[in-house]
Amino acid sequence: MRRTPKDTADSARRITRRGLLLGTAQLAFAGALGLRMRYMQVDQADEFRLLAEENRINIHLIPPSRGRIFDRNGQTIAENEPTYRITMRREDAGDLEDTVARLAQLVDLDEASVARALEEMRTSPPFLQVTVADRVSWEEISRVAVNAPALPGVTPEVGLSRFYPQHETFAHVVGYVGPVSERDLEKYEDPEPVLRIPRFQIGKVGIETKFEEQLRGGAGAKRVEVNAVGRVMRELDRREGTAGDDLQLTLDSELQDYIKARLGHESASAVVMDVESGDILAIASSPSYDPNKFVRGISVADYSVLRENNHRPLASKTVQDAYPPGSTFKIITALAGLEAGVIGPDDTAYCPGHLELGSRRFHCWKRSGHGRVNLEQSLRDSCDVYYYELAMKVGIENIAAMGRKMGLGSAPDVPMSAVTSGLMPDKDWKRRERGAEWLVGDTVNASIGQGFVLTSPLQQAIMTARLATGRKIEPRLVRSIGGQDTPITGGEPLDIDPLHLRYVRKGMDSVVNSSRGTARRSRIVADGMQMAGKTGTSQVRNRVVRNSDVPWEERDHALFISYAPVVNPRIAVAVVIEHGGGGSSAAAPVARDIMLQALYNGTPPLEAYPASEREGARQLQERIEAERTARARAEGRRA
Template sequence: MRRPPKDTEESARRITRRGLVLGGSMLAFMSVLAGRMRYMQVDQAEEFRLLAEENRINIRLIPPARGLIFDRTGQPIAENVQNYRIVIVREDAGDLDETFAKLRTLVPLSDDDVERALREVRRRSPFVPVTIADQLDWEDVAEVAVNAPALPGVTPEVGLTRHYPLSADFAHVVGYVGPVSDYDLSKLEDPDPLLQIPKFQIGKIGLEAKREDQLRGSAGTKRIEVNAGGRVMRELSRQEGQKGADLQLTLDHDLQNFVNARLGSESAAAVVMDVNNGDILAISSAPAFDPNLFVRGISVKDYRALTENDHRPLADKSVQGTYPPGSTFKMVTALAAHEAGVVTAGETIYCGGYKQLGTRRFHCWKRGGHGFVDLHDSLMRSCDVYYYELAERVGIEKISEMAKRLGIGIRHELPMSAVAEGLAPTKAWKEARRQESWMVGDSLNASIGQGFVLASPLQLAVMSARIATGEAISPRLVKSVDSVEQPILTDGPIGLPPTTLQQVRKAMFSVVNSRRGTAYRARLLPDEMEFAGKTGTSQVRSVVVKNSEVPWEQRDHALFVCFAPYDKPRIAVSVVIEHGGGGSSAAAPVARDIVARALHGDVPPLEVYPAGERAKVAEIFESMPLRSRESGPNVSDRA
């Protein structure tokens, strides 16, 4: 049946309207889409180009060369050497067991090395290089390079690592570096991105740690092209970083070597200081250790040998160790009493072998006593009773104040690990720390460097330097940074009358050069080498027993302090020998030899020693492992 024309026309109009609506909607959608495409392709083209570039280009850090460390003469103490290593990429290596088996025929790898490397390789992403072995010889690397076609995924590389050419001589001063650990990162609030680089080396102890920010330098960058999986395709550009600052120390490597060798196998420390500017010329703690062992990764056996040694080679006794200073502290008591006006230089005090205080006797080291002694005799002969009397008169507060003025009981800011403050005790200190009142007997003990008083070898050297010059000079270890001289630290005069200081110096001169002095056998003969000093023996037990009758660890500490030459002081020296016995017999001869070496500029000839001491000195020198002996004449030749 045919539709009426009217219905046909109506249907056509409806279709036309719908077509127009649909067409309009499509046109509007296309317009929006075109506008969006234009916005993204034109208006936001730069932003999307950068996003695409970041997906294709990565920025990676380049470790900078670590700053070098030199002694005062320019001798390298810490340097960077080429480190040849072998790395492997798992995705290129194929059969790992077969590759490692081939590699072991070329490079010495232990079972532990292989197990560690395999564990690391399987833990890392397949395209990340993993170090199999480092610190290799050039011959080993060359062998691997020649056989590269048979070792898929294995590549020899070269980088830089820390090396200490003088081995143990500066171990406690400079310290050592090692790979960044999680513990290292946990101590930093905003760690340098460099520290995220695998096996990046940072200072662990000593100067390496204290001056880490200067020595580390700043990173360089390289732009590399990577694929969608993150694998490096090629290097596009490189910008090298800035190497770390070079440090020049005040230390003299030859003198340091001599001091180390002279201390030998003792558990001991010695400090040599320039009295005029505070430069530390030598600072030694014995026994020492080879810091290169830690850079390479110390073995369990080597580490156990260090930690189980009763002489504590890992401890820096020169600045960390604090000891009762014994009679070397008597100059402090004498100066405090004379400044307070409670005694005069010519006033005598009777020593009958002890001082009675209540029901207790405080004994002198000489049981029969010294008779009547004044300041000069009391120091020369090291009378204890004289200083007991001074302490009772002047009191602990003035003694403590004088000790700090001379450098004891304060922390000297050297860039070394755990520099000790020592202790110049006061009444308030004892009340706060021990909840006990100060007793007069405490003052008597302190007057001769016993009781609560503690000092480090560094502090004793500073004390000697300040007595020698009358200036409050402070120790300095870093001479220059990138050739820029570092300031000399001094607070000016220590504020003591020159006449009083000179009286103390004369008494110290007699300690060494008078027949009645406690260190007479440690004197030197030439006028230009005459020096002034003071012996000290500090007890480590309350019961008085001969040192030869007790085990080593219960024997007294031996101490000696001095300055030289006497007429025009240049250096101050302190020596502490743990459980060495008497200061005159153990520490004074060591200090004498150090003074002779420092003033002479080389191993001193035997003629500078008294005739009766020459055979013993020659024997000591001949047994010393001096580095210069490897290329120079021996002691007997020079003598």
């Protein structure tokens, strides 16, 4: 059937209308697409460029260089050494076990370290690098680099690790660093990203942890270009981190090393202070340990040896341990009596060898007694009965107040770990801590540094420095931080009559330099170098038995405090020999040798010793010098 012209016209109009509608729709779609493309390519160009670069560019943190630690003369105590390590990233490694197996064909891997690394990779974010092998050789690093295409996610790196070139000498002061643990991270509310760098080291004990913020520094960053599988193609740019601040301590390496050699294998400690500034020139505990073993990861066997040693090499005895001060405490009782006005320098007491108090007898160390003695003689002869009677007159409250004034009973402000406050007891303390009333017998015991009284070697040195100067000397261990000197604090006059201090100093002079002094054999005879001191023997058992008849751990502690020169003092020394026996026989000779080393800033002349002691001093000097030389060579090999 033929279409009419009208039908043809109507059909043409409909087709034209549909075409226009379709064309309009197509044009609108093309316009919308164009606008969207312009929006994405122009308006959002920066955002999409960033997203593209995030897929192509990775940012890695660069660990900062840790601040170094020096002694007062610029000798290095702690530094950083380059080390090689191999790390893995889980998101790039694929099959972890397979990659590790291939790596093991190139590098000698420790099974325990590998197990730890695999566990760490499974529990950490996939983008974090985890150390699989640390302190590997250059040859091993080279083999890994050559075989990089077959080891996805594996990266050979050069890093810095802490090193202590003087090994055991400063272990108890400086401490050591170690990898950040979960326990460490829990201490921070918002841990810095640098703390999550694989095997990043932070201070664990000692000065390393007390000045962690200053020593750590700030992390740097580098941008690296990676390919489609995440392999690093090139480094685009790098921003180095900020190195941590260097610390300079007040310690003298030569003196510290000498003390270590002089103490030998004893379980002992010694503190040397500058009595004018309060600078700690040496603070040594014996025996010691090598902190480098902890940095590298100490073995179970090595750690067991340290823990099972009954001389406790891990303990910082100078600040951590507190001992009954024994007769060194008599200077506190004497000052308390003088200040309270209950005695004068010429007042005497009679010592028959004991004191009867109710049904109990308190003995003097000299069973036959000292007869009638005054203040100077009581210190010279270390008469116990004199102080028993004095303490009952002056009372424990006055004695405790004097002890605190001289630096006892509170923790010294030094940046070391586990600093003890010791114990300066009084009536309130016993009532509060023991739930009992103070007894007269407690006062009698306290008068000679027994009973509840406890002091650390550092506190003993502070007490001696304050006595020698009449000023409130405060200890200083850090000389400067980042090149800025730290202030010297304290130093104001003590609230003690200077005349009373002179009376006690005269007694301490007699202890060492009079013909009947308990430490006469340990005197210094060089002109202008004479030493004043006080011996102490603190009991660790109640029964009266000779030290030679009991095991080592049941013997008395030996103590000696001293300052020199007698006129215009410069140096104070405190020595404690654990279970050493008598203070005059065990501690005083050690303190005298340390004092001479400090006064002469090196090996003293033999003429400084009494004639009868010079041959022994010569042999001692030769032995110590030989031991120090041998140790230095051995440590040089270990380094």
